[in-house]
Amino acid sequence: MAYRYEELYRLSIEDPERFWAAEAEKLHWFKRWDKVLDDSRAPFFRWFPGGETNLCYNAVDRHALGPRGDKPAIIWESPETGGSRIVTFLELYELVNRFAAVLKARGVNKGDRVLIYMPMVPEALVAVLACARIGAIHSVVFAGFSYEALADRIDDCSPKLVVCADGGVRKGKPIPLKKIVDRALEQARVKVPQVIVFDRGLERDWRTTPGRDSSWEEELERVGEARVEPERMLSTDPSYILYTSGTTAKPKGVVRDTGGYMVALHASMWQIYGCGPEDIYWSTSDIGWVVGHSYIIYGPLLFGIPTVVYEGTPDSPNPGIWWEIVEKHKVTVMFSAPTALRMLRKFPAHWIEAHDLSSLRYLFLAGEPLDEPTYHWAHETLKKPVIDHYWQTESGWPMITNHMGLEPLPIKPGSPTREAMGWKLEVVDEQGEPVPPGTRGYLVALPPLPPGALMTVWGSDEKYLESYWSRFKPHGKLLYLTGDYAIKDEDGYYRLLGRADEVINVAGHRLGTREVEEVISSHPQVAEASAIGVADEVKGEALAVFVVLKKGADESEALRQELIGLIREKIGPIATPKVLNVVSQLPKTRSGKVMRRVLRAICEERELGDLSTIEDGASVEEIRRALEALGRPVKG
Ligand code: AMP
Numbered sequence: 196m197a198y199r200y201e202e203l204y205r206l207s208i209e210d211p212e213r214f215w216a217a218e219a220e221k222l223h224w225f226k227r228w229d230k231v232l233d234d235s236r237a238p239f240f241r242w243f244p245g246g247e248t249n250l251c252y253n254a255v256d257r258h259a260l261g262p263r264g265d266k267p268a269i270i271w272e273s274p275e276t277g278g279s280r281i282v283t284f285l286e287l288y289e290l291v292n293r294f295a296a297v298l299k300a301r302g303v304n305k306g307d308r309v310l311i312y313m314p315m316v317p318e319a320l321v322a323v324l325a326c327a328r329i330g331a332i333h334s335v336v337f338a339g340f341s342y343e344a345l346a347d348r349i350d351d352c353s354p355k356l357v358v359c360a361d362g363g364v365r366k367g368k369p370i371p372l373k374k375i376v377d378r379a380l381e382q383a384r385v386k387v388p389q390v391i392v393f394d395r396g397l398e399r400d401w402r403t404t405p406g407r408d409s410s411w412e413e414e415l416e417r418v419g420e421a422r423v424e425p426e427r428m429l430s431t432d433p434s435y436i437l438y439t440s441g442t443t444a445k446p447k448g449v450v451r452d453t454g455g456y457m458v459a460l461h462a463s464m465w466q467i468y469g470c471g472p473e474d475i476y477w478s479t480s481d482i483g484w485v486v487g488h489s490y491i492i493y494g495p496l497l498f499g500i501p502t503v504v505y506e507g508t509p510d511s512p513n514p515g516i517w518w519e520i521v522e523k524h525k526v527t528v529m530f531s532a533p534t535a536l537r538m539l540r541k542f543p544a545h546w547i548e549a550h551d552l553s554s555l556r557y558l559f560l561a562g563e564p565l566d567e568p569t570y571h572w573a574h575e576t577l578k579k580p581v582i583d584h585y586w587q588t589e590s591g592w593p594m595i596t597n598h599m600g601l602e603p604l605p606i607k608p609g610s611p612t613r614e615a616m617g618w619k620l621e622v623v624d625e626q627g628e629p630v631p632p633g634t635r636g637y638l639v640a641l642p643p644l645p646p647g648a649l650m651t652v653w654g655s656d657e658k659y660l661e662s663y664w665s666r667f668k669p670h671g672k673l674l675y676l677t678g679d680y681a682i683k684d685e686d687g688y689y690r691l692l693g694r695a696d697e698v699i700n701v702a703g704h705r706l707g708t709r710e711v712e713e714v715i716s717s718h719p720q721v722a723e724a725s726a727i728g729v730a731d732e733v734k735g736e737a738l739a740v741f742v743v744l745k746k747g748a749d750e751s752e753a754l755r756q757e758l759i760g761l762i763r764e765k766i767g768p769i770a771t772p773k774v775l776n777v778v779s780q781l782p783k784t785r786s787g788k789v790m791r792r793v794l795r796a797i798c799e800e801r802e803l804g805d806l807s808t809i810e811d812g813a814s815v816e817e818i819r820r821a822l823e824a825l826g827r828p829v830k831g
Contacts, residue, residue, distance in 0.1 A: 637677075
């Protein structure tokens with residue numbers, strides 16, 4: 196008999212220590228915890244203090260050296276390169292041990308940072324797990340970020356070593372990863388003494404910097420069949436840093452612990468994703484995002500089941516490729532993003548229907564709101580439960596979801612359902628007071644945050660307090676701010692209504708508009724700029740940028756292209772604006788604040804709302820005309 200959601204959830208809230216201890220028992224601890232939760236320094240919550248464990252031991256050794264040694268751990272499919280490979284738990288164990296020995300030989304020790312800038316290849320997982328084995332803190336940077344973004348992250352976390360590949364491929368286009376690393380290292384203030392390059396033979400002319408760079412293969416050969424004992428990590432030791440965009444100009448490094456994260460992920464695999472020992476799990480995300488950390492790498496492997504690692508896009512070489520892979524490997528649980536489905540929806544259904552999807556039980560979606568038409572299309576075409584669930588980099592695992600391993604609740608399209616275990620959520624008003632059902636407000640979490648949620652921001656406890664816990668402080672409440680608007684209905688179901696801050700979500704990826712504005716404003720001809728998110732059919736949101744030039748600046752198409760190029764170079768192609776317009780002024784309030792909501796409404800051809808505070812109404816007309824001149828590319 197499956198557990199009932201209500202009872203289990205109540206237990207997780209009323210007696211979190213008992214609830215999480217029962218889940219922690221299912222994993223290996225070198226030393227048992229002294230206490231389940233230490234909340235004496237709230238909002239710095241520490242789970243399983245005194246406990247000693249190791250993420251790599253639990254994700255790899257436990258299975259490799261037990262009855263699952265010959266079972267696939269990684270199923271790699273790369274339509275981009277034509278590659279396909281299976282790595283068993285035992286093979287993974289051997290590779291991870293050897294790479295851990297390489298890191299050790301290179302002087303990397305517990306607490307040192309290792310930056311990983313890798314495409315979706317099994318070696319990326321090996322590098323991550325080797326760090327976890329020796330207690331080095333990994334920071335994986337999405338291999339689509341530019342050299343500038345990489346340099347910023349290097350400067351923030353001062354890695355002792357960088358692991359990269361020679362290159363990657365996206366839609367057949369080569370991405371020169373090693374060259375990007377070289378440029379980032381030239382630019383960064385922090386000097387990184389060593390770089391290990393996994394040479395895939397994709398890029399011919401990358402340079403080796405003698406004394407700094409070495410090859411993955413040669414390093415592995417040098418250490419031979421080495422074995423490295425897993426480091427006894429405190430549950431409360433950091434395991435990784437993952438950068439995410441926020442309201443500040445620079446991304447923040449979210450810091451994750453070791454034991455709490457492990458326990459939460461393991462529990463989510465059965466409670467939320469409904470997995471058992473025979474499942475085959477595929478998250479189509481990338482290791483550079485939180486979904487990749489939690490559900491390409493750690494979640495499935497901690498649970499001892501194969502994880503599909505996919506290098507490619509949903510529609511290349513054809514829009515049936517995902518379903519071909521589901522059929523080939525008998526994938527049972529899949530996790531993707533609404534944007535991918537919106538893209539697939541444009542193609543005829545036969546691309547899906549041609550495949551035997553009988554193995555597939557559920558499709559989970561997260562990262563951005565799942566609109567109802569896409570939900571219905573996916574549900575009707577796949578004929579499987581489509582489960583929307585909500586979470587963020589900071590939470591590490593779902594906060595609002597249906598639980599397929601318990602008795603599932605009825606699905607309400609447009610809602611990710613109800614709270615995950617241990618998440619005490621509320622929708623509140625400006626004062627931090629709960630609002631009645633059906634009313635929009637800020638989505639907040641009440642302390643304690645459950646295991647797996649962020650510990651702090653790398654290098655700055657103050658930033659952690661300020662970004663997540665200070666919004667309602669004057670009212671004496673400790674509330675964790677998600678940054679999202681939501682509505683809770685009479686049945687306790689949530690609906691997410693988008694960000695309440697200046698963060699936008701392009702194709703499931705978070706982008707801080709301040710980051711974009713800083714980049715544009717750094718151009719010598721730019722006086723000021725405003726970046727906003729506007730509705731987009733496929734990507735959910737797209738970036739629109741409005742620029743005011745300095746007097747005498749040359750208002751040419753070349754300059755416009757230069758500014759677009761600047762954003763791509765400094766942040767990465769994901770930040771490519773859909774629209775970049777030069778205007779003579781931005782709509783501002785009389786107190787000088789840019790009226791972003793007005794900009795957004797003009798772009799989306801909606802009612803402009805209250806304009807009583809606008810400084811100069813002519814700005815509205817000018818933007819309208821500018822958009823029309825571009826053929827109205829962002830109609831809502
Ligand atoms: P990230 O940290 O980059 O994964 O982005 C997290 C943000 O994505 C959240 O704060 C939400 O704004 C949005 N998000 C994630 N999942 C959902 C969902 N299921 N429905 C609506 N918005 C979502």
